[in-house]
Amino acid sequence: MSKKKKKKTSKKTPKPKFTAKTADKHALYQLSVQDADYEVGMISRIFKRLRGRKALSVREDFCGTALFCATWVKSDKQRTALGVDLDPGVLQWGIEHNLSPIGEPGNRVKLAQSNVLDKVPGRSDICIAFNFSYWCFQDRPTLLEYFKRAKQALVDDGLFFLDAYGGYESYEPDLEEPRKIDAGFTYIWHQDVMDPINNHVVNHIHFEFKDGTKMRKAFTYDWRLWTLPELRELLLEAGFADVTVYWEGADEEGEGNGVYRPRKSVTNEAGWVAYLVATP
Ligand SMILES: C[S@@+](CC[C@H](N)C(=O)[O-])C[C@H]1O[C@@H](n2cnc3c(N)ncnc32)[C@H](O)[C@@H]1O
Structure with missing residues (x-):
């Protein structure tokens, strides 16, 4: 099982010469595991399909370098983002490398240096917790508390998106x-x-x-490696009305095709990444 793969490369990637001495680990991380363009497209489509309107505001929990926030606000001039992360160093890196360079859209991102378990004011159309970051909560009561916080962070017709891996x-x-x-x-x-x-x-x-x-x-x-049934049960216990698993389809060779659809039952695989969408 490999941590999340980039789904597709939308732009040609410049090829700087990397060495352990000169490379920046946050830049390497973004190039290796994040595909924010893909994820913005996917959650925008799912929100539009389920809610019949365009999602404008997003809260990115565990935002790290705020790459997703930056990509979100660039995708539409009305869009805003709130990124929440504990670590002031990674937030500062994100300001310097992802938000300042994009100009005006960057002004529509707010960053909160905070624990996601604490109350952060504001309600958004979408809350996301990606790259399995919420798995740092390793017992039921703490994860339940986090899911309750995520629900409070949403508007009435908002959606909470999480990912999970397994296999x-x-x-x-x-x-x-x-x-x-x-x-x-x-x-x-x-x-x-x-x-x-x-x-x-x-x-x-x-x-x-x-x-x-x-x-x-x-x-x-x-x-803690959380399983999909455990996550569903905790999300429902936290007050979400419904939880849907989005599972990746396969191409002719049986490789993941980057298209996620709602599924109720699947056959297990060696390694998979799925998305959960919880509705309040
Ligand atoms: C794996 S990174 C996620 C980066 C990015 N969201 C992504 O999708 O790749 C995890 C981040 O979670 C942050 N973090 C860990 N525990 C946290 C907590 N309780 N509240 C807020 N942020 C937390 C860390 O500082 C780190 O930047």
């Missing part, structure tokens, strides 16, 4: 999966610890460069 390979400890990135380096998803008694997982992201240098443990995630 039988996600239960394998000590698994390293390298993937070559177009920009000219290798990304490695490392499932280090997997304890099936409590589903505690520790995962790392490493980067390797063409000059032979390495950046080991650029990022480490101490998570």
Whole structure:
């Protein structure tokens, strides 16, 4: 199971020469695992289909470098975004590299340095928690509290989008999966610890460069691997009225085609990433 892959490359990626000494880990992360254009398109389409109107405001929990927020406000001149993250360093990186460079749309992004468990004022059309970040909450009461907060952050016809990964390979400890990135380096998803008694997982992201240098443990995630039924039950317990799983379709070779559709039942696969959409 590899952490989320970029779905498609919308623009030609410049090819700077990366080495462990000079590369910026946040830039490498964005190039490896985020495809904000794809995700903005997908959630906009789902919201329009379910709510019959255009979504204008988004709250990105665990926003990190706020790449999604920046992409959201660039996609429409009426759109606004609120990014929430604990870490002032990563927020500052996002201001310098993702928000300031885009000019006016960047002024429509607000960043809150806050714990997502704390009350952050405002209500949005959409709340997202992507790249499994909410898995840092490893017990039911804490995840339930977070889901209640997410519900409070939505307008009456809002939608909460989350992602989850799974599949039988996600239960394998000590698994390293390298993937070559177009920009000219290798990304490695490392499932280090997997304890099936409590589903505690520790995962790392490493980067390797063409000059032979390495950046080991650029990022480490101490998570609980939550299953889809557990997430559905907790979302309903938090007061959401309905939870739908969006599952990725396959192309002729059986590879994921980047098209997610609502599904009630599927056959398990080696590794998958799914989206959940919760309606208040
Ligand atoms: C994996 S990054 C996610 C980046 C981005 N949202 C993405 O989709 O790739 C996780 C982020 O969650 C933040 N974080 C962890 N616990 C948090 C909490 N309780 N409240 C707010 N942010 C938190 C970290 O500072 C980090 O920037």
